[in-house]
Amino acid sequence: MYVHLKPAFLMLLVLTLLTGAVYPAAVTGLAQLFAADQANGSLIPSADGDARGSRLIGQAFSDGKYFWGRPSATAPYPYNAAASSGSNLGPSNPALVQAVSARIAALRATDTGNSASIPVDLVTASGSGLDPHISPAAAAYQVPRVAKQRGLPVAALQEFVERHVELRQFGILGEARVNVVELNLALDRSTSLKPVR
Amino acid sequence: MTANSLLQITVYVLVLLACAKPLGGYMARIYEDRPAGLNRWLAPVERLIYRLCSINPAVEMRWTDYAVALLLFNLLGLLALFALQRLQGVLPLNPQDLPGISPDSAFNTAVSFATNTNWQGYGGETTMSYLTQMLGLTVQNFVSAATGMAALVALTRGFARRNADTIGNFWVDLTRSTLYILLPLASVLALVLVSQGVVQTFSPYRTVALTQPVTYEQAKLGDDGQTLKDAAGNAVNEPVEVREQTLAVGPAASQIAIKQLGTNGGGFFNVNSAHPFENPTPLSNFLEMLAILLIPAALCYTFGVMVRDTRQGWAILAAMTVVFVTLIFVAVPLEQAGNPALSALGVDQQAQAAQPGGNMEGKELRFGITNSALWAVATTAASNGSVNAMHDSFTPLGGMIPMWLMQLGEVIYGGVGSGLYGMIVFAIVAVFVAGLMIGRTPEYLGKKIEAYEVKMASLVILIPPFVVLVGTAVAVMVDVGKASVANAGAHGFSEILYAFSSAGNNNGSAFAGLSANTPFYNTALGLAMLFARYWLAVPTLAIAGALAAKKVVPFGPGSLPTHTPLFVVLLIGTVLIVGALAFLPVLALGPVVEHLQLFGLH
Numbered sequence: 190m191y192v193h194l195k196p197a198f199l200m201l202l203v204l205t206l207l208t209g210a211v212y213p214a215a216v217t218g219l220a221q222l223f224a225a226d227q228a229n230g231s232l233i234p235s236a237d238g239d240a241r242g243s244r245l246i247g248q249a250f251s252d253g254k255y256f257w258g259r260p261s262a263t264a265p266y267p268y269n270a271a272a273s274s275g276s277n278l279g280p281s282n283p284a285l286v287q288a289v290s291a292r293i294a295a296l297r298a299t300d301t302g303n304s305a306s307i308p309v310d311l312v313t314a315s316g317s318g319l320d321p322h323i324s325p326a327a328a329a330y331q332v333p334r335v336a337k338q339r340g341l342p343v344a345a346l347q348e349f350v351e352r353h354v355e356l357r358q359f360g361i362l363g364e365a366r367v368n369v370v371e372l373n374l375a376l377d378r379s380t381s382l383k384p385v386r
Numbered sequence: 387m388t389a390n391s392l393l394q395i396t397v398y399v400l401v402l403l404a405c406a407k408p409l410g411g412y413m414a415r416i417y418e419d420r421p422a423g424l425n426r427w428l429a430p431v432e433r434l435i436y437r438l439c440s441i442n443p444a445v446e447m448r449w450t451d452y453a454v455a456l457l458l459f460n461l462l463g464l465l466a467l468f469a470l471q472r473l474q475g476v477l478p479l480n481p482q483d484l485p486g487i488s489p490d491s492a493f494n495t496a497v498s499f500a501t502n503t504n505w506q507g508y509g510g511e512t513t514m515s516y517l518t519q520m521l522g523l524t525v526q527n528f529v530s531a532a533t534g535m536a537a538l539v540a541l542t543r544g545f546a547r548r549n550a551d552t553i554g555n556f557w558v559d560l561t562r563s564t565l566y567i568l569l570p571l572a573s574v575l576a577l578v579l580v581s582q583g584v585v586q587t588f589s590p591y592r593t594v595a596l597t598q599p600v601t602y603e604q605a606k607l608g609d610d611g612q613t614l615k616d617a618a619g620n621a622v623n624e625p626v627e628v629r630e631q632t633l634a635v636g637p638a639a640s641q642i643a644i645k646q647l648g649t650n651g652g653g654f655f656n657v658n659s660a661h662p663f664e665n666p667t668p669l670s671n672f673l674e675m676l677a678i679l680l681i682p683a684a685l686c687y688t689f690g691v692m693v694r695d696t697r698q699g700w701a702i703l704a705a706m707t708v709v710f711v712t713l714i715f716v717a718v719p720l721e722q723a724g725n726p727a728l729s730a731l732g733v734d735q736q737a738q739a740a741q742p743g744g745n746m747e748g749k750e751l752r753f754g755i756t757n758s759a760l761w762a763v764a765t766t767a768a769s770n771g772s773v774n775a776m777h778d779s780f781t782p783l784g785g786m787i788p789m790w791l792m793q794l795g796e797v798i799y800g801g802v803g804s805g806l807y808g809m810i811v812f813a814i815v816a817v818f819v820a821g822l823m824i825g826r827t828p829e830y831l832g833k834k835i836e837a838y839e840v841k842m843a844s845l846v847i848l849i850p851p852f853v854v855l856v857g858t859a860v861a862v863m864v865d866v867g868k869a870s871v872a873n874a875g876a877h878g879f880s881e882i883l884y885a886f887s888s889a890g891n892n893n894g895s896a897f898a899g900l901s902a903n904t905p906f907y908n909t910a911l912g913l914a915m916l917f918a919r920y921w922l923a924v925p926t927l928a929i930a931g932a933l934a935a936k937k938v939v940p941f942g943p944g945s946l947p948t949h950t951p952l953f954v955v956l957l958i959g960t961v962l963i964v965g966a967l968a969f970l971p972v973l974a975l976g977p978v979v980e981h982l983q984l985f986g987l988h
Binding site: 193194195196197198199200201203204205207208209210212213215216217219220221223224227228229230231232233235239240241242243244245246247248249250251252255259265266267268269270271272273274275276277278279280281282285286289290293306307308309310312313314315316317318319320321322323324325326327329357358359361362363364365366370373374377 | 390393394397435438439440441451454455458459462463466509511512520521522524525527528529557560561564565569572573576577580581582583584585586587588589591592594595596597598600602604626628631632633634635637639640641644655656657660661662663666667668669671672724725727728731732733734735738739740741742743744745746747748749750751752753754757758773774775776778779780781782872873874875876877880881897898899980983984
């Protein structure tokens with residue numbers, strides 16, 4: 190047994206250096222060299238130099254003039270990107286039904302008159318609590334509300350949203366989606382959308 | 387099921403199977419020390435490692451020596467990881483000033499990563515320093531995988547050799563697995579993942595401005611630091627406004643690549659591969675999902691090459707694939723059907739071009755239903771355990787599929803190395819059962835299967851159900867076990883059962899509502915992981931030693947061919963019957979009851 194102790198100890202040391210120091214350092218160096226933007230969090234630049242968020246991380250929106258994202262279960266507040274979390278509510282948990290009912294009520298309250306059925310992704314919490322995307326259907330559902338709040342023509346806003354739809358990767362992988370953070374930033378910035386007089 | 391769903395699943399399975407032969411052949415050349423490119427260019431590095439560690443690669447080991455070397459190496463790794471976690475507060479590369487980990491959590495995590503389970507009792511971004519993630523967790527991701535591959539290669543030599551008393555050199559198998567297989571694959575995958583948006587930096591967490599500030603209620607504290615109470619005894623809340631978002635980053639891509647390739651599954655962040663910085667795009671998802679099953683599937687071909695009959699490897703791969711594909715087509719429609727409790731509220735769960743629909747609680751929009759359910763099946767078929775959706779929020783039967791796949795013993799592809807050696811043990815049992823039925827001495831790959839091998843095989847097959855069922859029984863009987871449950875009723879029982887199924891088969895995924903970072907669960911699940919790993923690896927090596935010593939029986943008219951569809955069916959039957967018989971009653975108490983309650987109500 191003792192004959193194996195020395196190689197075991199030395200082997201752990203050597204492999205620790207190789208896989209725990211050399212490997213991650215080399216990957217970091219190459220990543221920073223060739224893909225610094227992605228390696229540092231895909232930040233959204235702004236005119237004043239400060240980042241306006243990350244293209245990959247959602248933000249909480251509850252103002253009627255913005256498109257809302259997926260509900261987030263992070264604590265202590267939604268979209269806390271320093272502590273990712275899902276709700277882990279089971280399918281038969283009454284708390285799930287309560288949470289979804291409350292979200293439906295909030296959507297209906299800011300958008301009276303819209304009786305379309307609500308796409309499921311808009312009222313269910315994402316796995317990470319940081320999902321930046323909603324489905325095109327969930328975006329379309331919110332167009333009448335956002336148009337009204339901003340005084341924009343519905344058709345023009347609908348077309349604006351459609352331009353922000355990301356299709357399946359290579360036409361096959363994943364799902365069609367709309368990035369809520371980028372869409373709202375574009376909406377605030379847009380000069381092409383003209384309010385209805 | 388939509389046409390696109392079918393297409394995504396088909397592409398995934400085809401690409402996986404297409405990789406089996408080239409990668410499997412490459413690995414066989416590595417283990418047999420035949421020229422394979424890398425093992426010639428990097429040969430000086432390999433020789434340097436042996437020299438530094440005073441190892442003579444030419445010296446072969448008996449199975450007992452092999453087992454002792456394996457156990458010692460794993461024990462030292464476990465101790466190092468424990469110490470690193472306890473001391474991280476005073477060590478460098480800790481930009482968030484995270485404190486040392488509690489003893490029970492550090493024990494659990496050290497065991498978890500050394501045993502290739504990678505159960506996460508902790509939330510990565512709120513607990514582990516960059517140094518711990520790299521020098522501790524990433525290292526164990528590599529070497530625990532390489533340990534499994536070494537044990538498999540040793541068992542394979544048991545079949546390939548005749549009248550031999552040794553089964554190889556553990557240090558050589560460990561080094562070659564790491565240097566020529568895991569490191570190159572991980573380096574390439576890590577860089578591709580970065581290109582998709584996976585973070586890889588040593589900088590501290592990044593703060594950015596929010597477009598719309600968030601306000602939330604927080605309990606108000608008095609001057610004494612205690613929560614203030616009003617006259618009625620209720621806590622007083624105060625509103626807090628958050629104007630910034632702190633983005634947790636770190637050297638993630640390098641760890642995620644090996645966590646997937648080595649069937650480890652321990653994420654850099656709390657929510658694992660559901661986190662957009664860990665799995666940002668459908669392409670990154672596809673590659674990570676491919677990496678889960680890549681090596682376990684390819685090792686079947688490696689096995690065939692090394693026993694000089696590739697048909698044997700294909701037969702095992704076929705058995706695994708049949709079970710895998712069948713369960714995909716059970717799980718995906720179950721999740722796509724959605725939650726009847728939400729249909730009652732008027733929520734639209736219908737899959738369309740403009741929305742994934744289905745049971746989206748706990749799932750990411752970019753992956754939708756198909757990639758979430760497909761991942762769940764893949765990660766539990768392999769003993770990977772990484773998740774891209776929260777299994778706890780799956781439909782009752784949709785969540786039962788991953789649970790049952792773990793309970794089958796992690797042999798449908800399974801962990802790197804460990805999955806195939808588990809499946810070979812099932813094959814030994816299958817030929818034994820067939821031998822009893824036709825009244826002949828069972829043989830497998832020309833080796834007589836006798837009492838000793840069957841006893842060892844029985845240990846390998848029976849220990850995981852024993853650990854899972856006894857662990858679950860104990861946890862539901864004690865208050866500390868029940869207190870951690872997040873969802874009441876049958877689903878709460880499923881949470882506990884899932885935890886022990888995961889630990890008792892070295893998977894690592896969770897019904898994560900269960901608060902498992904408690905002294906009880908850290909200890910109980912830690913022990914379950916230890917038993918499940920080493921009580922299986924040691925009997926497997928014993929079989930390897932016994933087989934290597936045997937002579938080869940020529941294939942005769944009375945021998946059972948083990949590469950035919952008939953044998954594939956027999957092997958699947960053995961796996962399913964053992965899995966089904968041991969776990970059907972307990973599954974009836976959890977997921978099945980919940981399903982009947984949920985669908986009966988609506």
